[in-house]
Amino acid sequence: MKSEAAGLPEQPSLTNEQYIDLYKAMIIPRLIEDKMLILLRQGRISKWFSGYGQEAVSVGTSLAMNEDEFICTMHRNLGVFTSRKVPLNKLFAQFQGKLEGFTKGRDRSFHFGSKEHKIVGMISHLGPQLGLADGLALGHLIDGDQKVAMVYTGDGGASEGDFHEALNVASVWGLPVIFVIENNQWGLSTPSREQFNFDSFTVKGPAYGMEAYSVDGNDIIEVYRTTRALTDSMRSNPRPVILECKTFRIRGHEEASGTKYYPEGLIEEWTTKDPLKRFEAFLIENNITNEKEMQSMQAEVKKHIADELDVADSYPVIQFDEEREFRDLFAPFDNEEVHPSSDKVEELRMIDAIHSGLTQAMEAHPELVLMGQDIADYGGVFKATDGLMQKFGKARVRNTPLCEAAILGTGLGLSIVGKKSMVEMQFADFVTEGFTQIVNNLAKIHWRWGQNADVVVRMPTGAGVAAGPFHSQSNEAWFTHTPGLKVVYPSNPADAKGLLLQAFRDPNPVMFFEHKGLYRSETGEVPTEYYTVPFGRASIVKAGSAATLVTYGMGVHKSMDIVRELDADVEVIDLRTLVPWDYETIATSVRKTGRLILVSEDVRSGGFINDISARVGEELFTHLDAPIVHVTSLDTPIPFASPLEGGFLPWNRLKEKLEMLLEY
Known part of the structure; x- marks a missing residue:
């Protein structure tokens, strides 16, 4: 098993102990796959994205990274999670949608990360994690850390604009990111020839001004040694690199989609190239281990999987907790005001x-x-x-x-x-x-x-x-x-x-x-000195008792112009923040004035002020002496010519609307 990637830095040789470690790392995701497919048929998990036959990519590349380096994963990278020793009971709880999972039941399969294990998971849009890897690498570069970030994408996902943008930024900034492209020949039911018009992603390298290599993704030794050579080199010479791993997706995009679209004989052809079977043959042929020892290792892994699954099964079915859902929306933040250190x-x-x-x-x-x-x-x-x-x-x-x-x-x-x-x-x-x-x-x-x-x-x-x-x-x-x-x-x-x-x-x-x-x-x-204004605290720009006018941004100045012109007894409130917004200040004012006019430069349909109107109408209806009035721009795009733009904007309609409200 020899790497065919030309122009690589010198690749490391491996000891027998390292070969055995690679084998143990390979069988864990394979045996978990076997178990998960059974659980899927039993209805104990709802969906499964299989990496069966692609384990060499995830295991080989992730083990070539240092444990304190981040990896951004995709659908078929179970081997990354197992190689990083993520607790299996927590991983299974994630698959089952339980509170003990990484997302507390809020997301499925591998749509999560674990900072402890230096893993950043994907979202369903396939491309966005590529830009995240740029940020991880940039942070290391700024701090002078000799670290590499790794990110996976599929051959189909590489058609996304995120792929181009992330590679371009990484190249321009010289970021130490290794972009691993799992070229498994198909994007769901679409073959590669309908995704891109080239034979290998190595052609992308020169276009972005970076190195690009292609390896047999079903050869664990080639994948590991090549990746290890690259990451070792990239730490001392920071730069982005493309690594294409050619492999094949034996099972469907996800189990429900099946594989009927594959040409006859294709699965059988790639089954002969199964990375685990190939590696086992290599180990036996080179007297590194034998079949009995491999069976013993597999039995040990199977027992560990069963034990961890029992733990996950013991966790209760998750219950909805509204307070918890809101509590976890934002990271904790003490939104206090910081006063300036002087009156200057x-x-x-x-x-x-x-x-x-x-x-x-x-x-x-x-x-x-x-x-x-x-x-x-x-x-x-x-x-x-x-x-x-x-x-x-x-x-x-x-x-x-x-x-x-x-x-x-x-x-x-x-x-x-x-x-x-x-x-x-x-x-x-x-x-x-x-x-x-x-x-x-x-x-x-x-x-x-x-x-x-x-x-x-x-x-x-x-x-x-x-x-x-x-x-x-x-x-x-x-x-x-x-x-x-x-x-x-x-x-x-x-x-x-x-x-x-x-x-x-x-x-x-x-x-x-x-x-x-x-x-x-x-x-x-x-x-002059440092200070802050808290979020969610509106400002009463002008006090009044005849009506409440709520606005923000340019609306504050346009509204004040009209209020002054009319010499109106109107309370003008500047929201300052829209999320969170200050309901209590508005409610107190409306209880006093009995009238509400909402002013926004945005269009009427779907505008933010509609949220204010809905809540005030629902909770303060008995305090209102007139209908709530909205003053907004027109429900059209914004025109260029000044006379047209003036007609589009709400400012010429504000005076009339305010007068109507005051006279109601």
């Missing part, structure tokens, strides 16, 4: 207040890394990060390729290794390129398996500057609808700085919206 203030524009907040956050949190397009030398398109690279260095203030998904994933990877990150969207509209990472990874990861996502996503947003439908959208409701995210939207310089500094203190993902129209038009006194 300075008159700042909103953009300058944000710049001051970023500067003080970088000073307060040495582990904080800023990432975004053009944010380094150039200082960002709005100059929020101007001069920060010169002050804190290129390692912490990083220009990124146009790879929003990979960079958001990188932020999550940095969080897993104990760092904080900020990702600046050049415009809030561009966040759609990284939507999966935000709503499926950042938002859900703590609820799923207890890993926090210490990532702040800055979102320059809003209309009024004649920028058209792709630079002006108010898309905050996309994220207020997603449990697990905090959403912040300041209206003035002092709040912008204080809320931003609070966002960096909070270990949870924060979507931080900044209205572009306020960057340089709005000035105010801002404390």
Whole structure:
């Protein structure tokens, strides 16, 4: 069994003891597979993604890593979990959807991670874990650790845009990531020839400026020795590498889908290449062990599996606990206010207040890394990060390729290794390129398996500057609808700085919206020293008794203009944060005024203020003396020409609506 991968660093030789260890590591996932297929037929687990016949890939690559190095897994990497000695009773409890599993019954099969075992599991979208590996490696690189991150993808999953973005970022930044491509010939029922138009993923290497190797994924020795040679080399010479492991998926994508789409004879052909049988033949042929000893090792593993399954079976069926579901949504955070150490203030524009907040956050949190397009030398398109690279260095203030998904994933990877990150969207509209990472990874990861996502996503947003439908959208409701995210939207310089500094203190993902129209038009006194503004605490901008007006962002200024013009006795409330939002302040005001008008630059359908309206209508109906009034933009995309944009926005309708409410 000799590696055919050309151009590799020198590969290690193996002792007989190492061969035996490899064999023991191989039989564990195989024998668990045998047991799980029985449990599936018995209805004791609900789904199974088989790695039968692919064990050499998971076992060989994972054992070539150091135990303190992270591995990002996929569907068929049971061998990673067993090689990392994850307790089998806890693993089986995970498969059974029990509280003792890694996700407390909230997710299935291998959709979880274990920081203790340095494993980061997948989500169903297949590609996002690639960007996470970039973040893990970046954290090691910044700290000067000689460590490698490993991530798996399938040949089908490699068609995702995440694959391109993650490899591109890793290459540009010289990140020590080994991208293992399990080329098992099929993506569910789709053969490789319908997924990509090349024979080997090694052709991808030159295109990304990185090394690429291909090995026989059914040869455990070749997989292990090749991976070991690469990881040893990458620790002293950090760089990304592609490792293609050619193998075959003997069973279905998952058991329910079957294998009827395979051409006749294909399974039989690959069965002769079974990695376990091949390795057993090698061990016997070279007098390393014998059949009796192998049977003894298998019997020992079978007993261990049975014992651990008994433990998992003893755990009770999980019961719903509403308090627990909410408690686990966010990592714990003491949302107290930090007061400035002096009374010194300075008159700042909103953009300058944000710049001051970023500067003080970088000073307060040495582990904080800023990432975004053009944010380094150039200082960002709005100059929020101007001069920060010169002050804190290129390692912490990083220009990124146009790879929003990979960079958001990188932020999550940095969080897993104990760092904080900020990702600046050049415009809030561009966040759609990284939507999966935000709503499926950042938002859900703590609820799923207890890993926090210490990532702040800055979102320059809003209309009024004649920028058209792709630079002006108010898309905050996309994220207020997603449990697990905090959403912040300041209206003035002092709040912008204080809320931003609070966002960096909070270990949870924060979507931080900044209205572009306020960057340089709005000035105010801002404390010079470090301070924070707590989340979920609205501000009463103006007291009143005739009606309650609730708004945020630009709406605060437009509403105050109208209230002053009418000289109206209206209480104006600035929400400041949308998740969490301050119900008590609104409720107290509505009980006093009996009238409520909700103002938002967002469109009416699906807008965040509808949530406020629904709760107030349900809980405070008897206190209302008039219908709740909504003032929003039109339910159309945002037009470019100024006269059209003016008609789209709500500001020209606000005065009439407020007068109608006051006269009701």
